[in-house]
Amino acid sequence: MTENGPDWARLRQAFELPDAHYFMGNSLGPLPHATRSAMRAVIEEQWSQGLIRSWNLHDWFHLPEHVGDRIAALAGAGPGEIVAGDSTSVCLFKLASAALRHSGRWEIITDRDNFPTDLYVLSGIRDLYPEQVEIRPLPVADIPDAVSERTALVLLSHVDFRSGRLYDMEMINRRAHDRGALVLWDLSHSIGALPVALNASGADLAVGCTYKYLNGGPGSPAFSYVSRELQASLQPILRGWMGHASPFEMRADFEAAAGIRGMVVGTPEVLALSAVKASLSLFEGLDLRHLRERSLHMSGALMATIDGIDGDHGLEIVTPREDSQRGSHVAIRHAQAYGIVQALIRRGVIGDFRAPDLMRFAITPLYQSEADIEALGTQLAEVLATREWADPAFSRRSTVT
Amino acid sequence: MTENGPDWARLRQAFELPDAHYFMGNSLGPLPHATRSAMRAVIEEQWSQGLIRSWNLHDWFHLPEHVGDRIAALAGAGPGEIVAGDSTSVCLFKLASAALRHSGRWEIITDRDNFPTDLYVLSGIRDLYPEQVEIRPLPVADIPDAVSERTALVLLSHVDFRSGRLYDMEMINRRAHDRGALVLWDLSHSIGALPVALNASGADLAVGCTYKYLNGGPGSPAFSYVSRELQASLQPILRGWMGHASPFEMRADFEAAAGIRGMVVGTPEVLALSAVKASLSLFEGLDLRHLRERSLHMSGALMATIDGIDGDHGLEIVTPREDSQRGSHVAIRHAQAYGIVQALIRRGVIGDFRAPDLMRFAITPLYQSEADIEALGTQLAEVLATREWADPAFSRRSTVT
Numbered sequence: 001m002t003e004n005g006p007d008w009a010r011l012r013q014a015f016e017l018p019d020a021h022y023f024m025g026n027s028l029g030p031l032p033h034a035t036r037s038a039m040r041a042v043i044e045e046q047w048s049q050g051l052i053r054s055w056n057l058h059d060w061f062h063l064p065e066h067v068g069d070r071i072a073a074l075a076g077a078g079p080g081e082i083v084a085g086d087s088t089s090v091c092l093f094k095l096a097s098a099a100l101r102h103s104g105r106w107e108i109i110t111d112r113d114n115f116p117t118d119l120y121v122l123s124g125i126r127d128l129y130p131e132q133v134e135i136r137p138l139p140v141a142d143i144p145d146a147v148s149e150r151t152a153l154v155l156l157s158h159v160d161f162r163s164g165r166l167y168d169m170e171m172i173n174r175r176a177h178d179r180g181a182l183v184l185w186d187l188s189h190s191i192g193a194l195p196v197a198l199n200a201s202g203a204d205l206a207v208g209c210t211y212k213y214l215n216g217g218p219g220s221p222a223f224s225y226v227s228r229e230l231q232a233s234l235q236p237i238l239r240g241w242m243g244h245a246s247p248f249e250m251r252a253d254f255e256a257a258a259g260i261r262g263m264v265v266g267t268p269e270v271l272a273l274s275a276v277k278a279s280l281s282l283f284e285g286l287d288l289r290h291l292r293e294r295s296l297h298m299s300g301a302l303m304a305t306i307d308g309i310d311g312d313h314g315l316e317i318v319t320p321r322e323d324s325q326r327g328s329h330v331a332i333r334h335a336q337a338y339g340i341v342q343a344l345i346r347r348g349v350i351g352d353f354r355a356p357d358l359m360r361f362a363i364t365p366l367y368q369s370e371a372d373i374e375a376l377g378t379q380l381a382e383v384l385a386t387r388e389w390a391d392p393a394f395s396r397r398s399t400v401t
Numbered sequence: 402m403t404e405n406g407p408d409w410a411r412l413r414q415a416f417e418l419p420d421a422h423y424f425m426g427n428s429l430g431p432l433p434h435a436t437r438s439a440m441r442a443v444i445e446e447q448w449s450q451g452l453i454r455s456w457n458l459h460d461w462f463h464l465p466e467h468v469g470d471r472i473a474a475l476a477g478a479g480p481g482e483i484v485a486g487d488s489t490s491v492c493l494f495k496l497a498s499a500a501l502r503h504s505g506r507w508e509i510i511t512d513r514d515n516f517p518t519d520l521y522v523l524s525g526i527r528d529l530y531p532e533q534v535e536i537r538p539l540p541v542a543d544i545p546d547a548v549s550e551r552t553a554l555v556l557l558s559h560v561d562f563r564s565g566r567l568y569d570m571e572m573i574n575r576r577a578h579d580r581g582a583l584v585l586w587d588l589s590h591s592i593g594a595l596p597v598a599l600n601a602s603g604a605d606l607a608v609g610c611t612y613k614y615l616n617g618g619p620g621s622p623a624f625s626y627v628s629r630e631l632q633a634s635l636q637p638i639l640r641g642w643m644g645h646a647s648p649f650e651m652r653a654d655f656e657a658a659a660g661i662r663g664m665v666v667g668t669p670e671v672l673a674l675s676a677v678k679a680s681l682s683l684f685e686g687l688d689l690r691h692l693r694e695r696s697l698h699m700s701g702a703l704m705a706t707i708d709g710i711d712g713d714h715g716l717e718i719v720t721p722r723e724d725s726q727r728g729s730h731v732a733i734r735h736a737q738a739y740g741i742v743q744a745l746i747r748r749g750v751i752g753d754f755r756a757p758d759l760m761r762f763a764i765t766p767l768y769q770s771e772a773d774i775e776a777l778g779t780q781l782a783e784v785l786a787t788r789e790w791a792d793p794a795f796s797r798r799s800t801v802t
Contacts, residue, residue, distance in 0.1 A: 022452065024453050027453055028448075028452055028453045031444065031445075035444070036444060036449070039440065047618060048417045048431070048432040086487070086491060087668060088668070089640070089667035090491055090639070101529070115651075116648075116652065116653065117641045117643075119653050120640040120642060120645065124655070127502065127638055211668070221670075236525065238525055239524060239525040240491070240518045240521055240522065241517045242518075250756060253520075266489055266620075267488060267612070267619075268620045271620070350453070352453070
């Protein structure tokens with residue numbers, strides 16, 4: 001920490017970075033050195049030497065809570081309010097199914113442009129109760145007024161995966177609570193990218209991804225948040241022996257463990273959770289307000305650079321200009337977005353494409369510098385000026401967020 | 402492979418083994434050398450260097466099917482019938498919820514002594530439909546006759562986690578099918594321990610664990626089997642974007658991918674699946690009939706050793722003597738089971754305790770030898786003769802399967 005905030009150059013050295021300008025931290029964060037050594041230790045010592053004893057010796061048993069507590073510190077939540085484990089999709093089902101049973105209501109409202117998995121999870125819940133459950137996918141702007149006494153749950157992404165728009169968590173929570181509805185937030189595109197204020201905003205439920213801004217590794221476990229208040233009454237529907245009050249008594253009847261542990265399902269994913277735990281150590285001692293300030297500065301600079309590129313090229317910035325409404329990536333619309341992204345990649349600037357016409361560039365102050373922003377601006381201007389996006393080498397293919 | 406079967410001493414060298422006699426392969430298999438190097442490659446090269454490109458370059462995207470196909474070869478299933486991913490508990494929920502919706506019936510029959518997580522998963526499904534679903538936990542012997550035209554699903558463990566009893570998969574499948582019910586098998590204690598004949602026995606659905614006899618690492622992902630025939634009509638209820646027919650089109654409506662891929666939910670657990678994939682390489686070229694023959698020989702020898710220990714000590718072998726009814730562990734009942742297991746561990750013989758009075762010893766021919774069986778017999782006899790189990794150092798505490 002320097003007088004003006006963290007020593008960013010030093011933080012950057014904590015990662016193994018590719019020889020490229022990497023703007024895909026909202027898809028897969030790079031490998032921290034700390035994770036590499038932690039994984040050697042968990043595999044080559046804890047598993048290899050400790051074997052079964054490591055469940056106690058290295059407290060594998062409580063990894064979901066230990067990792068959860070570290071995430072809680074970034075999410076404005078208290079210790080014992082978050083557990084890590086299972087995929088984001090499974091966590092969404094876990095909390096949405098529990099919320100539905102809890103409410104006794106049948107309507108679920110969501111952003112019609114939500115990340116697909118959020119919509120798919122809800123469609124599965126609807127098919128459990130095809131005659132009762134009503135899923136209402138709405139434009140986000142209509143949601144606050146649409147919530148009613150019939151609404152069981154509102155499911156929203158905190159930051160929109162396409163536009164990068166940041167939603168007002170406190171306002172939506174308040175509107176929903178006024179009508180007795182719960183809100184489930186998907187923090188996949190905000191956790192680790194900006195300060196999240198779960199407790200202060202009165203949040204009920206949340207899930208999030210750890211392989212994006214938390215750098216937990218490809219396909220790393222997600223997390224589940226249940227507010228302490230709600231923990232007293234919310235019963236899991238998706239149950240497993242590791243969420244039992246007394247797992248080793250091997251009782252036939254299910255009794256959920258007290259607190260957030262009741263949301264653990266199967267055996268903790270020790271290797272993957274160990275990777276996340278190590279990657280979270282990079283956030284220790286970091287004030288997320290500094291991260292946020294730098295992120296906004298960098299995304300602002302990127303948008304200014306885009307503005308500076310000759311307007312005839314048809315670039316449209318989709319991400320809100322207003323700081324308070326912007327997450328940590330910049331999305332740009334262009335009819336040739338796919339070819340542009342491919343040309344940039346060939347030039348060592350790695351962003352991604354989202355069908356049909358969006359390119360996205362994540363801002364990750366932990367390991368990016370101003371030089372990355374400059375390089376993106378320069379290369380994008382050249383790709384457009386030379387129409388390099390039309391190169392026939394860029395045939396359409398799939399990519400993964 | 403020698404003239405009389407595999408070269409067991411050579412197979413044993415593929416593992417990093419503790420300096421102890423390890424009888425807990427039904428809880429956590431040891432680290433294969435191949436896994437250690439595979440994990441270094443996936444972390445320090447694929448993730449670190451390849452980053453997002455590795456989704457295509459190293460085909461991370463299809464890891465669930467690639468690992469599943471390797472498991473299928475051990476389970477008597479065909480390629481494209483198994484995917485790996487999620488915990489065993491989540492996989493149980495995934496298949497049981499889909500089967501229930503598929504059947505239009507409401508009764509689920511299970512072994513009342515089934516592994517707790519199997520019972521807990523069912524209790525969650527019951528709480529989804531408290532007025533319709535009936536869970537009937539029965540003694541296993543009663544199950545074939547209890548299945549009726551009201552039965553949606555029979556959920557059974559192939560090998561009982563306590564007694565080590567092996568159930569007749571073909572007979573139960575036939576009885577259930579005669580009445581139009583489906584069967585979901587939990588293979589956690591049989592996969593990798595003996596030949597499993599899913600296709601030949603007419604199995605519908607199965608799940609299993611990879612961290613026991615498959616040596617996939619602590620908390621490694623489980624797997625789900627859906628017979629090719631059933632794939633045409635079984636719709637997932639637990640859904641995610643990675644099981645979508647066109648995941649990168651980011652469509653709002655869910656359309657399950659054709660075949661077993663539709664059972665994938667969230668983003669594949671790349672690190673953990675890579676560990677399982679590596680550990681499965683040890684089974685390549687191995688005829689499971691040889692493994693089974695040696696396992697039965699060793700468990701038979703262990704039971705003969707127990708028989709030879711003076712009968713006054715009150716040891717009762719719970720595991721069936723009949724080869725065709727025995728899985729790959731031996732369970733022994735004794736009033737002082739807890740203390741005995743602790744004393745054995747102190748003597749370098751590692752088995753486990755299951756409340757209230759069982760000790761279990763797994764037989765794992767891949768890395769055990771006759772010397773392990775002899776050591777167990779010798780040490781157990783001494784512990785009993787000296788009443789070492791009464792040592793006050795052995796205070797009761799939890800352990801993990």
